[in-house]
Amino acid sequence: MKHLPHKTIERLSQYRRALLICAAKGKTHIFSHEIAKIQHITPVQVRRDIMLIGYTGTLRKGYNIQELIDLIGDIIDTKEGLNVAVVGIGNLGRAMINYFNGKRTKLSIVAGFDSNPDKIDRIYSGVKGYHIDRLAEIIKEENISIAIITVPAGAAPEIADKLVNAGIKGILNYTPKPVQVPSHIYLEEYDMITSLEKVAFFVKTH
Amino acid sequence: MKHLPHKTIERLSQYRRALLICAAKGKTHIFSHEIAKIQHITPVQVRRDIMLIGYTGTLRKGYNIQELIDLIGDIIDTKEGLNVAVVGIGNLGRAMINYFNGKRTKLSIVAGFDSNPDKIDRIYSGVKGYHIDRLAEIIKEENISIAIITVPAGAAPEIADKLVNAGIKGILNYTPKPVQVPSHIYLEEYDMITSLEKVAFFVKTH
DNA sequence: AGCAAGTTGTGAAATAATTAACAATTTTTC
DNA sequence: GAAAAATTGTTAATTATTTCACAACTTGCT
Ligand SMILES: NC(=O)c1ccc[n+]([C@@H]2O[C@H](COP(=O)([O-])OP(=O)(O)OC[C@H]3O[C@@H](n4cnc5c(N)ncnc54)[C@H](O)[C@@H]3O)[C@@H](O)[C@H]2O)c1
Ligand SMILES: NC(=O)c1ccc[n+]([C@@H]2O[C@H](COP(=O)([O-])OP(=O)(O)OC[C@H]3O[C@@H](n4cnc5c(N)ncnc54)[C@H](O)[C@@H]3O)[C@@H](O)[C@H]2O)c1
Numbered sequence: 208m209k210h211l212p213h214k215t216i217e218r219l220s221q222y223r224r225a226l227l228i229c230a231a232k233g234k235t236h237i238f239s240h241e242i243a244k245i246q247h248i249t250p251v252q253v254r255r256d257i258m259l260i261g262y263t264g265t266l267r268k269g270y271n272i273q274e275l276i277d278l279i280g281d282i283i284d285t286k287e288g289l290n291v292a293v294v295g296i297g298n299l300g301r302a303m304i305n306y307f308n309g310k311r312t313k314l315s316i317v318a319g320f321d322s323n324p325d326k327i328d329r330i331y332s333g334v335k336g337y338h339i340d341r342l343a344e345i346i347k348e349e350n351i352s353i354a355i356i357t358v359p360a361g362a363a364p365e366i367a368d369k370l371v372n373a374g375i376k377g378i379l380n381y382t383p384k385p386v387q388v389p390s391h392i393y394l395e396e397y398d399m400i401t402s403l404e405k406v407a408f409f410v411k412t413h
Numbered sequence: 414m415k416h417l418p419h420k421t422i423e424r425l426s427q428y429r430r431a432l433l434i435c436a437a438k439g440k441t442h443i444f445s446h447e448i449a450k451i452q453h454i455t456p457v458q459v460r461r462d463i464m465l466i467g468y469t470g471t472l473r474k475g476y477n478i479q480e481l482i483d484l485i486g487d488i489i490d491t492k493e494g495l496n497v498a499v500v501g502i503g504n505l506g507r508a509m510i511n512y513f514n515g516k517r518t519k520l521s522i523v524a525g526f527d528s529n530p531d532k533i534d535r536i537y538s539g540v541k542g543y544h545i546d547r548l549a550e551i552i553k554e555e556n557i558s559i560a561i562i563t564v565p566a567g568a569a570p571e572i573a574d575k576l577v578n579a580g581i582k583g584i585l586n587y588t589p590k591p592v593q594v595p596s597h598i599y600l601e602e603y604d605m606i607t608s609l610e611k612v613a614f615f616v617k618t619h
Numbered sequence: 620a621g622c623a624a625g626t627t628g629t630g631a632a633a634t635a636a637t638t639a640a641c642a643a644t645t646t647t648t649c
Numbered sequence: 650g651a652a653a654a655a656t657t658g659t660t661a662a663t664t665a666t667t668t669c670a671c672a673a674c675t676t677g678c679t
Contacts, residue, residue: 212636213611220610224589238656245591247600250656251638258658267645267656283614291609298508303605305504314609353612376619377612379605383430385451393615394453395608399509399585402601403497403520404426405419406559406583408489409599413582418666444626456626457668464628473626473675623678632669639662647654 215256216283221246222256223279230272238269284313290351294366295358296321296336299381303355308332317349322362339366343373352376360384421462422489427452428462429485436478444475486519494519496557500572501564502527502542505587509561514538523555528568545572549579558582566590 211219225245229237239250239257246253257263257270262278264270291307293300296319307316319336321327327336337345345351354370356363360382367386370378377393380386388394417425431451435443445456445463452459463469463476468484470476497513499506502525513522525542527533533542543551551557560576562569566588573592576584583599586592594600 214636216611216614217607220607221591221604224604224606225591228590240656244593247591247593247602249638252636254657255637255659264657265645266643266658267647267654269656283610283617285613285617289613289616298504298511302504302508306605310606312606312610314606314613352616353609355609377616379608379612384434385427385431385453387450387453391619393612393619395612396453397603397608398427398430399512400430400516400518400520401423401426402585402603403559403561404489404518405422406585406599406601407491407495407520408422410495410558410583411489411491413597413599420666446626455668458666460626460628461667470627471675472628472673473624473677475626621679623676625674625676627674628672630670630672632667634667635665637662637664640660642657642659644657645655648652649650 211259211282215259218246218248218252218256219260219279219283222253223276223283226272226276226279230276235272236265236269237272237275239264241269280313288313288315289353290315290317290349291353291355292316292318292320292346292349292351293334293355293357294320294339294342294370295356295362296323296326296331297357297359300355300357301331303357304334305332308334314353316355317351318345320345322358339369342369346370346373346375354378356380356382356386358382415465417465417488421465424452424454424458424462425466425485425489428459429482429489432478432482432485436482441478442471442475443478443481445470447475490519494521495559496521496523496555497559497561498522498524498526498552498555498557499540499561499563500526500545500548500576501562501568502529502532502537503563503565506561506563507537509563510540511538514540520559522561523557524551526551545575548575552576552579552581560584562586562588562592564588 239253242253243250291314293304304316316334319334320339320342322339327338329336354375356366358366363382363384364386371388380396383398445459448459449456497520499510510522522540525540526545526548528545533544535542560581562572564572569588569590570592573594577594586602589604
């Protein structure tokens, strides 16, 4: 398979989530326009994404839901799964650990880190809290490749550095403060305020 | 001003956040490549965005930080500000209310809603919790135009319907369940798992 | 003053993402 | 069993976004 557009990767993840729900309801096939409706996009886009991953449906029957789920899994999951850490066991960090818990995917949150002694050596929804000083140690020990940063914004750059030194491969930064990492590390940043301001802008102009 | 690209709107919000920090440090001017470094983008892109909003910097001095902050405000803020509600006062909802509190922007969270009686008539970081049955009433009363959905995924579609009926203008859905709304309502959906899976994909393939 | 270095602003080119259009085929209907 | 309706797969066209390339100008330096 060639190169998949970033946007396609995002949508595949979303398709899979929707497909899992359909599968759970006992549905076996789905049409491109049904997926499109759920995701607020056009049927052509769905078909194109599916074409890009080399799957083909059946004319007038649609796509086999389970096959598509499995194929998307082959593309975006790793076989053995990846381990994830949450750095900053505050409101957001705990909310995320809790949210993840029970979702069976190939991604598992296996550790939390915090600098506050009160937060460590406790279990949060099945995930143990460690002191931030043990970051490198635990990352190696638990084979963690992705970290989610949920410390206060001011601490984010320092935490990013520590993660880089500890050999992390990907970072998801939920802090409003952008961090700098070497280019071989995949970095994704998200801040709610940007999303809210965007909604506000379109509310204003529409 | 013509039509601003969606991506530009997002970046303007981010620029402003970075600029506010710079201003707080006493900096008065900034170069395109400095902004670019912070945001992990190219200087040309910064200059182009700024060009699109009709601002011009000074050759070899860069952009006046305060002027740029104000201009971005003119574009993405409304004069009187907009009121926001959080629906679902759980872990994520409370984390968000708490996060917002104290950030002085033109967006204020003015109400929370929940179906659990234990959650209502309490104050969360300055925001009052109301019973979900009072949604329409309070939305009108408090002139709320944007809602953030943080209820359990299963309840999201029903909540979206209620919001639409109550006359909301924009919705930010943090639930993994996509909701359907009429096209005149601006809808933005975000799910952390998609972001994480995207990071995982790029970690895997790089 | 004259030159070098730095920086903005922008038209044009390139790249990325979406949409249109339609042939090919299957199923349903009568 | 012929016609109509539905649906996929894909090329081509379109639209959106980013990057290139460079002219224009400012500042600092000698
Ligand atoms: N709460 C939200 O909804 C929300 C939304 C978007 C972004 N954010 C951002 O996420 C971050 C966390 O938000 P929160 O509401 O969970 O804050 P919080 O204060 O509840 O949690 C922060 C946690 O990080 C820990 N911490 C502080 N310094 C640390 C360090 N150097 N190393 C390790 N741990 C450290 C603290 O002990 C605390 O447990 C903030 O940057 C916030 O801006 C929050
Ligand atoms: N926690 C996270 O980090 C995170 C991240 C991404 C998405 N999400 C999603 O956000 C949502 C909330 O997550 P959470 O961790 O806060 O869950 P939560 O269970 O802590 O909170 C949900 C809240 O919604 C209330 N509620 C339930 N039904 C309601 C209804 N019909 N009307 C009004 N209120 C109702 C509950 O009483 C509860 O207070 C979930 O859909 C979750 O998938 C959470």
